[in-house]
Amino acid sequence: MHDTAETITAPQVTEVIDLVKQIYGFDFGSYTKASLKRRMTRIMQLKKLQFYDLKHTLVNDNGFFQQFLEEITVNVTEMFRDPTFYSSFNKQVIPYLASYQHAKIWCAGCSSGEEAYSLAILLQQAGLRKKSFIYGTDINTECLKEARKGIYSLRKIKSYAENYQLAGLEGSITDHFTILYDAASIHSELKQNTLFSVHNLVSDNVFNEFQLITCRNVFIYFEIALQERILDLFYKSLAPLGFLCLGAKETIRSDNFRKKFKVINQKENIYQKIGS
């Protein structure tokens, strides 16, 4: 049962956003408020904090801010989430990547790396592993540590196994892992051509040119104006005819960017950069 004393009001959410921006430089002002409110309420309930205590702890305890950041940025992810996306990707994007001497891929908002490694597996199966490089970025340094390790609980891997089968891929997901007791470690060759580093979509800029950018289930946390800023960043970061993949229930709403990205697959939200 929720305690009403531990919920947060909309103006209080704004107050915390301002505080975090002032002290830590992270700007959550353009994140969707319903989700932020829910996440903040959750932290207060987990830590048994009243609103005043939440503010006080944020101001005075740097370590707490890391936990706060982890809680309010949703890091739930799966390998091969939306299996039909991955089967379409194999048909519609892989042949394009294969046409390059070397393909650079940006997995934006990669969390603990599950999606980046899903792509690494597809590239390996297509014989493109050595011809490609995956950059995974996130604002959350703890998640990035997990991504670099590439070690997941066996329970999680089991839950991804169904996705893998439904995506119609060869063999089984465990073929790509070394199992140690209750943990599964991704094969080191799949880690070779990956780099995980900090990048904040709200405030950071272009850092390379890519043949493919995936950013799935990240836009759902952003208001439309911020989505447009990031679409602009992606557009500038893509090579001519480069691909952009968004989440299954996300879409490009702005007319301006609808003209700049051609729809390759409506259902799976796969786009291709047009114009220059």
Added chain:
Amino acid sequence: MALDDNIIQRWRNTELLLLGGSAGSFKPIYQCVKLFPKNLNKTVIIIIHRKKNFFSEIEKLFADNSRMLMREVTDKDVLNKNTIYIAPANYHTLIEKDKSFSLDVSEAVWYSKPSIDVTFESASEIYKNRCTAVLFSGANADGAEGLLKLRKNGSLTIAQDPDDAEMKEMPQAAINKNAAEYILNTKDIFELFQK
């Protein structure tokens, strides 16, 4: 139980109708969808528990048999009248202050994503007392807490009569929390929706 003037009046004043359920709720919710006229003059959101990757024919079946517009929620869709929105599998569905949807992939609630609690609570914050919410058959307690929030905010809250439900647990959990202002069987619920 006969429908009193209070319930009929509040149904008529409703802006947003929320239909939630789990196991055993498909049939009564499908019945509701079939009987709504094209211009119900309300927004409808349906939250039914279902497995991810289970490409059920629910949306298609609903759309083929509904006179109202039917849409699976896409991020930032604006809530329109005379439209039925279905919460997509493997996301939570939230409502923003400007009456648009936002989706969320965070942890399951009551092992469920979509969670009925999450959408009910969010609707209650934005629509205050202008909702009608019905919690149908189901085998866990998701939705009860959200229904209670809706009731506290003055919305009309209804639990399907557990004796009339295929699975009693979900409506019973709401009744136990005193979250349901009315306990109705499906026949009365269908009748109300035609008032």
